[in-house]
Amino acid sequence: MLAGGPLLAPDERLSRALVRSVPDPVTESLADLGNIPVAVPVLLLAMAYAFRRGLRRAALAAGAAMVLVPALVVPLKEWTARPGPLEPWAAGYFPSGHTATAMVAYGSAALLLSPFTRRPWPAAVALVLTGATAAGLILRGFHWPLDVLASVLLCGPLLWGVAVSRLRPRSIRRSSG
Known part of the structure; x- marks a missing residue:
């Protein structure tokens, strides 16, 4: 996908059609929703609330999922070294760390509050x-x-782990015998 393949050309065409179709100040504000100082405090508040309300395991799982985001994203960025759409001289755009941060922070917060x-x-x-x-x-x-799509696919399992952690463990029946 980085140097060729069936997805590269459609990805580049779609990007060329979309980039700068909306004013930069608007799109930069939207992109900033995935910044750590914006998204992580939302998650921390949800974790504190859930922890206080008894969802301790789920709150800890949400924190662990957020910690795993850079552990998964950074090595992939270094390995792929994909250039950016507007900065072909720069590298490290695949997958999107901002998308991963937003998805895990906001998705985990939703799972904790729901x-x-x-x-x-x-x-x-x-x-x-x-x-x-x-x-x-x-x-x-x-x-x-x-x-962006790669980050969504990468973070789906992290959110699944948070969702599963909300389930109550079944009581183990001991057989008498």
């Missing part, structure tokens, strides 16, 4: 914030569309 709201709004807000981050990154030309 048991207490019993409403779909936390998931909807997480989807909107993550989607806005991804759109901002692509429209501004900070990332190729496949950089």
Whole structure:
């Protein structure tokens, strides 16, 4: 995919069609939703609330998922060394760290808060914030569309781990005998 393959040409065409189609100040603001100082405090507040309300294991799993984001993304960026859409001399654009940060922070926060709201709004807000981050990154030309898609696919299992951690363990029946 980095030097050739069936996805490279459509990725580049889509990027060329989208980049700078929205004013830069708008797209930069959207992309900034994936910055660590923006997304991680949202997660930390949700973790504190969930921990206080008894979802300790899930809160810790959410923190672990966030810690795993750079552990997964940074080596892939170094290994692929993909250039950026507007900066062909720079490298390290695949996968998108901002998308991964947004997805794990906002998605985990939604998973932590949803048991207490019993409403779909936390998931909807997480989807909107993550989607806005991804759109901002692509429209501004900070990332190729496949950089963003790779982060979504990479972080899905991390969110699944947070979701599973919310489940109550089954009581183990001891057989008498």
